[in-house]
Amino acid sequence: MTRSTPTKPQANPGAKPRVIHPWPLRLTHWLNAVAVVMMIGSGWQIYDASPIFGFTFPPLITIGGWLGAAIAWHLAMMWLLVVNGLIYFLWSATTGHFRKIFPLSPRAFWHDLTAALTFNLKHEPGVYNAVQKLLYFGVLCAGVVIVLSGLAIWKPVQLWFLTDALGGFVIARYVHFFAMAAIAGFLFIHLLLVAMVPKVLPPMITGGRIEP
CATH class of the missing domain: 1.20.81 (Receptor-associated Protein)
Known part of the structure; x- marks a missing residue:
């Protein structure tokens, strides 16, 4: 009697590929990236107007050009960061993303x-x-x-x-x-x-x- 060898389980032909990063995650990720970079750059311009340490940031890497414009950019990006962050937290909490x-x-x-x-x-x-x-x-x-x-x-x-x-x-x-x-x-x-x-x-x- 010949001994049968176990066959390798076949993939389900009807199964669909799984998305690695769903679109809500990608969207909030890139919006956060824009908001954070803009806030850091404008924040450095605001910092330079009243330093708390013995150094300032070079104007080339700051955003705004002057204090008033930097504050405007900073506040605008703050609201983007807050709203986008809340959307990310709600999506992660309701979809189980935080389990990762x-x-x-x-x-x-x-x-x-x-x-x-x-x-x-x-x-x-x-x-x-x-x-x-x-x-x-x-x-x-x-x-x-x-x-x-x-x-x-x-x-x-x-x-x-x-x-x-x-x-x-x-x-x-x-x-x-x-x-x-x-x-x-x-x-x-x-x-x-x-x-x-x-x-x-x-x-x-x-x-x-x-x-x-």
Whole structure:
């Protein structure tokens, strides 16, 4: 009697390819990118008008040209960031997208960080590794802090309770600056990772497909 060998399961011919990045995620991602870059550039112009440290930013990398225009750009992009951020949070909460970021364990982070530093980190389309999870969680927290501290600086009288909670107007400026620095650092690392793994960029533009 001959022994039959198990056959490899066949893919469902009727199954449709899965989109890696749905359009709401792509849209909010790129709108956030525009808003954040514009806010950082205009924020540097505003900072230069009243520095809190012993340096200023070169005019070439600021946006607005002068204080009034920089404030106008900053406020316009603030509303884009807030509205777009709320849409992202609602979409992520209702679709389960946040499950891609949580849970996050220190052991998994250390494992993936070591693999990334030795260029041995494998990338699966649509799956976040532990390093990405921590970066995304961190930038989400920094985004909340920068909005709250920005409101405290913008309306210190009307929102006195928020300004007081942050330690006063001067301390709120420091909080706002360091939150900006955290977001700028995230952007640098994010672009560096994209440069290291360029195949992740096209799906964020087209959506990408994973065959069933």
